[in-house]
Amino acid sequence: MFRKILIANRGEIAARVIRTTRRLGIATVAVYSEADAKALHVTQADEAVHIGPAPAAESYLSGDKIIEAAKATGAEAIHPGYGFLSENPDFVDEVTAAGLVFIGPSAASIRAMGLKDAAKRLMEKAGVPVVPGYHGEDQGLVLLATKAREIGYPVLIKARAGGGGKGMRRVDDPDDFAEALSAARREAKAAFGDDRVLVEKYVEKPRHIEVQVFGDNFGNVVHLFERDCSAQRRHQKVIEEAPAPGMTDAMRAAMTGAAVKAAQAIKYSGAGTVEFIVDGSQGLSPDGFWFMEMNTRLQVEHPVTEMVTGIDLVEWQLRVAAGEKLPRAQEEIRFDGHAFEARIYAEDPAKGFLPATGTLHHLRFPAEGKAPRVETGVRAGNSISPFYDPLIAKLVVHGPDRPAALAALGQALIETEIAGSTTNLAFLSALAADPDFAAGDVDTGLIARKQNELTRTPAPDEQTIALAALAAADNRSEAPISDDPWSGFAAYSHFNPVARKVELSYGEMEFAASAMLLPGGRAEIRLDGHDRAFSFDLDQALRAAHWPGHITLFSPAGSCTFVVPNPFERVAEAVAGHEAIRAPMPGLVKLVRVGKGESVAKGQPLLVLEAMKMEHAIAAPHDAVVAEIVIEGAQVTDGTVLVRFEAAAGKGPT
Numbered sequence: 001m002f003r004k005i006l007i008a009n010r011g012e013i014a015a016r017v018i019r020t021t022r023r024l025g026i027a028t029v030a031v032y033s034e035a036d037a038k039a040l041h042v043t044q045a046d047e048a049v050h051i052g053p054a055p056a057a058e059s060y061l062s063g064d065k066i067i068e069a070a071k072a073t074g075a076e077a078i079h080p081g082y083g084f085l086s087e088n089p090d091f092v093d094e095v096t097a098a099g100l101v102f103i104g105p106s107a108a109s110i111r112a113m114g115l116k117d118a119a120k121r122l123m124e125k126a127g128v129p130v131v132p133g134y135h136g137e138d139q140g141l142v143l144l145a146t147k148a149r150e151i152g153y154p155v156l157i158k159a160r161a162g163g164g165g166k167g168m169r170r171v172d173d174p175d176d177f178a179e180a181l182s183a184a185r186r187e188a189k190a191a192f193g194d195d196r197v198l199v200e201k202y203v204e205k206p207r208h209i210e211v212q213v214f215g216d217n218f219g220n221v222v223h224l225f226e227r228d229c230s231a232q233r234r235h236q237k238v239i240e241e242a243p244a245p246g247m248t249d250a251m252r253a254a255m256t257g258a259a260v261k262a263a264q265a266i267k268y269s270g271a272g273t274v275e276f277i278v279d280g281s282q283g284l285s286p287d288g289f290w291f292m293e294m295n296t297r298l299q300v301e302h303p304v305t306e307m308v309t310g311i312d313l314v315e316w317q318l319r320v321a322a323g324e325k326l327p328r329a330q331e332e333i334r335f336d337g338h339a340f341e342a343r344i345y346a347e348d349p350a351k352g353f354l355p356a357t358g359t360l361h362h363l364r365f366p367a368e369g370k371a372p373r374v375e376t377g378v379r380a381g382n383s384i385s386p387f388y389d390p391l392i393a394k395l396v397v398h399g400p401d402r403p404a405a406l407a408a409l410g411q412a413l414i415e416t417e418i419a420g421s422t423t424n425l426a427f428l429s430a431l432a433a434d435p436d437f438a439a440g441d442v443d444t445g446l447i448a449r450k451q452n453e454l455t456r457t458p459a460p461d462e463q464t465i466a467l468a469a470l471a472a473a474d475n476r477s478e479a480p481i482s483d484d485p486w487s488g489f490a491a492y493s494h495f496n497p498v499a500r501k502v503e504l505s506y507g508e509m510e511f512a513a514s515a516m517l518l519p520g521g522r523a524e525i526r527l528d529g530h531d532r533a534f535s536f537d538l539d540q541a542l543r544a545a546h547w548p549g550h551i552t553l554f555s556p557a558g559s560c561t562f563v564v565p566n567p568f569e570r571v572a573e574a575v576a577g578h579e580a581i582r583a584p585m586p587g588l589v590k591l592v593r594v595g596k597g598e599s600v601a602k603g604q605p606l607l608v609l610e611a612m613k614m615e616h617a618i619a620a621p622h623d624a625v626v627a628e629i630v631i632e633g634a635q636v637t638d639g640t641v642l643v644r645f646e647a648a649a650g651k652g653p654t
Contacts, residue, residue, distance in 0.1 A: 001322050002026055002077050005103065006070040007045070009081030010060060011377030012391065014041035017079050020314040029073045031066060033059035035385045040377050047073055054387045060084045063091045067098050077101035077321060079314075083389070086297040087114060103321040105215075105270045105296045112266040113294040116160045117198045123291045126265035128258045131277060131290040133200030135160075145177050147199050154202040157181055159188030159195075165235025166191040166614060170202055186590065186608075187615045205443045207278040208232065209244050209289070211259035212305045212313075215268040216320045222330045223256040224305050224313075230280075230442045231431065233353050234614070238424075238447065239409075239431060240301035240341045242308045245402065245440025246284050254286035262294060271298045271317050280443050300343070300394070303375060307339035307398040338405040339398045342413065342428045346390040349427040349455040354584050355390045355611055357638060358421030359383045361547035365393070366415040372397040372408065384421050386586035386611065386638075392423065406438060419545040419552035419561065426558035430454045460560050464553060465511050466525040466534035468562045469502045471544040471551045473515035473523075499526075504551075504562045581618060581643040583636045587611030592632040599625050606643055609636075618642060 004027040007014045014030055018041065021028050030045035035054035042048045049069040052059035059065070061084055070078055078095050080086035080103070089107035096102060104110075113119045117135030124130055133155075134147035148155045148171065157180055159167025167188030169180040181197065189195040212224040228244035229237045243252075259274035273295040279288040302313050316327060346356040363380040366372060376393035384390050395412045399405030413429045431437055431454055436446060447454060460468070499514040512528040518535070525534045536542075543554035552561040591608040594600055600620040606629070609616045624645035630636065 002101070002318065004029065004046075004073070004075045005077045005079050005318075006031065006066070006073065006075040007041070007079050007081060008060070008066045008085055009079075009083065010036055010039065010041060010388065012375045012394065013081035013083065013377065015044055015377045016375055017081060017314055018044045020312055020318070024315065024318065026318070029069065029075050031060070031069055033387075035387055039382065040379050049073065054385065056084065056387060063088070063094050067094060067100065070100055071098060075100070077103050079103040079317070080297065082297050082300055087295070089114065101321055103270070103317050105268055105272065109266045109268050110296045113296050114161065116158060116293050117196075118160075119293060120198075120291065122265060123262055126261055128262050128265075128291045129287075129289065131200045131203070131292065133198060135198045139196050141178060141181065144181060144197070144199055145174065148177055149174060151199065151201050154204075156200045156202045157184045157197050158200065159184065159192060160198050161188065161192040161194040161196070165232075167195075167197065168235050183608075183615060187610075190590070190610060190615075203277055203279050205279065205281040205445070206230075207244075207280040207284075207443050208237075208275065208292075209247075209255065209278050210273050210275040210299075211256050212299075212302070213259050213263045213268065213272050213274055214313075214316055214320070214326060215263050215270065215272070216326045217269050217323065218325050219267075220326050220329075221260050221263045221268060222326060222328070222333060223260050224309050224311065224333055225335050226252065226255060227301055227304055228442070229301060230444050231437065231447060232444050233349075233447045233451075235444075237301060238343055239428065239437075240304055241402075241405075242304040242339050243335065244284075245442065248284055250286050251284040251289075255289055258289075258291070262291065268296075270296075270320055271302070271313055272296050273299045301341050303373060303394065303396040304339040304341045307373070307396060308335040308337055309333060310336070337398055337400050338402040339396065340405050340409045340432075341394050341396045342409060342432070343394050344392045344416070344418070344428065345424050346384040346392055346421040347424050348422045348584075349424050349451075350457050351584060352616075353424070354616065355386070356422040357384045357386050357390075357586065360392070360418065361420035362417060362545035362552065363392075363419075364417040365395075366412050372412040392418065392421075402440065403438075406432060414556050417543065417545065417552075417554045417559070419547055419550070419559070423559075426457070427455055429558060430456075459509065460506055460562075462527060462530065462532070463534060464555075464560055465504065465506075465527060465562075466513065467536070467542065467544075468504055468551055468553055468560070469511070469513035469515055469525050469527070470523055470536055471542060471546070471553065472502045472504060472562070472564050473500045473525075474542075503565055505565065506560070506562050579624075579645045580641045581606070581621070583609060583638060583640040583642055584616075585609075585611045586637045587616070587635075589630050589632055589634045589636060589642070590615060592629060594626055594629065596626055596629060599623075607632075609642070 006029040007017050018028050028045040030041050030048040031051045032042045033054050051065040085091045089110040092102045092107040120130045120135050154172045157169045167184050169184045171177050171180045185195040207230045209226050209228050211226050215221040226244050227240055227242045229240045231239040262274050275292040276289045277292045347353050360382050365374045373396040397408040399408050410432045499516040502513045504511045514526045516524045521538045523536050545552045552559050587609045590610040593605050602622045604620045605617050607618050627646040628644040630642045
């Protein structure tokens with residue numbers, strides 16, 4: 001076994017690997033960019049090496065710097081985690097040439113599965129079922145459009161390199177094919193450096209089911225059963241589970257057999273995932289699944305497999321890379337119960353899941369002992385950077401059956417508290433409670449069909465506003481300096497109750513209230529303009545987080561954040577006189593479609609903003625005339641003015 005390894009990754013990925021290496025007594029070396037100098041994985045590792053600026057291309061994607069760090073620290077092997085360089089065969093060759101061990105498959109195996117079109121041709125030869133489509137080298141628009149018509153609409157345009165939904169577009173109408181192809185190519189080029197695509201038949205009610213496989217260097221290949229990853233938004237997984245709902249013995253045997261056959265065809269060694277698209281319209285059938293792609297690395301969702309099998313997949317990776325045989329034969333691998341994994345992101349579901357940034361001023365997961373497994377690479381005080389994936393944590397739960405595991409997931413989401421950045425916690429809770437999801441009736445279109453109801457954020461009711469006013473009036477920290485319950489309430493007088501005025505806002509709504517301490521350890525809150533008074537017991541735990549200028553309340557219904565204005569810091573805002581569109585997130589202006597002085601119609605695309613390696617179209621909110629527009633290629637921050645409008649023809653200023 002290795003004595004020391006370097007982990008060529010960051011965040012929860014690196015933290016996950018460190019947990020296993022620490023148990024096995026293996027020393028670890030972390031690498032970090034300028035943005036991650038205070039990151040959790042840096043402090044958890046035995047050593048840490050700075051490898052460059054925040055942009056991934058200058059740090060985590062710099063193979064030379066990583067190999068140099070490994071050699072300088074005496075590491076014997078490099079664990080790539082998942083993402084970044086984990087599926088880069090050239091990096092594998094460089095690691096090997098440097099006399100180090102790459103903890104993963106061979107460069108040849110990665111190359112065999114790295115391009116979706118070539119991989120599907122290889123799978124066809126191996127007898128693995130593949131989706132009908134065009135996987136050829138000719139990338140001309142006319143040919144691709146012709147092939148799409150032959151396949152039959154709807155079709156799916158997919159980048160032949162990479163994954164994660166990037167460079168992917170569904171097309172329902174032949175008239176939209178050219179525009180969708182152009183967008184997919186741009187996104188694929190930005191994410192993977194390769195703008196070539198393939199075109200496939202779109203399965204109408206698709207389920208995404210994948211099989212965990214593992215091979216060693218002695219020709220042994222096993223599977224560790226399946227995971228269902230059908231709950232997706234924008235082709236990105238949200239909640240994964242194992243085993244797949246509705247899976248039959250016949251279907252499992254056919255699918256796992258095909259996965260093992262796929263791995264054997266490329267002499268696979270290490271952890272890998274064979275992904276299948278499944279026709280869920282008539283239930284699961286042994287002849288209703290097709291090979292989609294193979295991820296030649298450990299997957300983000302691997303913990304659900306670990307929970308049901310009791311096997312540490314990172315330990316297996318280390319043992320296989322160190323030259324050992326697989327620890328178990330196929331007949332020795334069993335699964336027990338059911339597991340879910342929910343990915344908590346810094347993103348705004350109400351705004352189409354746009355990535356968010358911010359400082360995690362408050363971060364609390366369920367108490368240890370009754371808690372789920374928490375996979376995270378951040379702690380309170382860390383910032384969510386625009387340079388990397390906005391994943392905050394993964395909650396992983398296990399139960400004797402699916403209903404029990406789902407109930408545990410729902411409770412874990414309720415007990416998780418995050419303040420300082422917009423998150424998808426409320427959305428995850430709504431999805432976990434959705435009747436169709438609870439029944440296991442899940443396909444990749446479920447979230448899109450129910451997006452409005454799953455992302456709805458109702459305005460706070462009067463009691464919630466009163467609780468926020470109580471929290472704002474209470475100046476105690478989470479660790480009071482006095483045991484006297486009266487000392488923390490700024491408006492308390494030993495002789496007469498004194499009301500304290502509190503102002504709050506929520507979105508465009510503004511509230512004023514008076515808070516008063518009463519005898520017996522109670523407080524009374526009156527909202528201006530309302531006759532009713534709300535009375536609260538101060539001994540009852542108030543789940544609230546105070547952070548600069550804000551208060552976030554936590555309840556079973558989700559979190560609610562109020563702005564608490566500081567009257568001493570108020571300044572008059574300058575009025576620009578023109579309506580403007582501001583950047584919803586930091587990013588790169590990839591494409592500008594209109595110019596200054598041009599008249600635009602409501603819904604007309606104005607520009608394309610690239611953020612988190614995804615493209616986001618910015619459209620006109622109404623008919624108008626463009627007064628100013630950002631230049632193409634500009635790097636913008638959250639809130640930057642992208643477009644200013646003059647009045648539409650014949651109208652006054654907007």
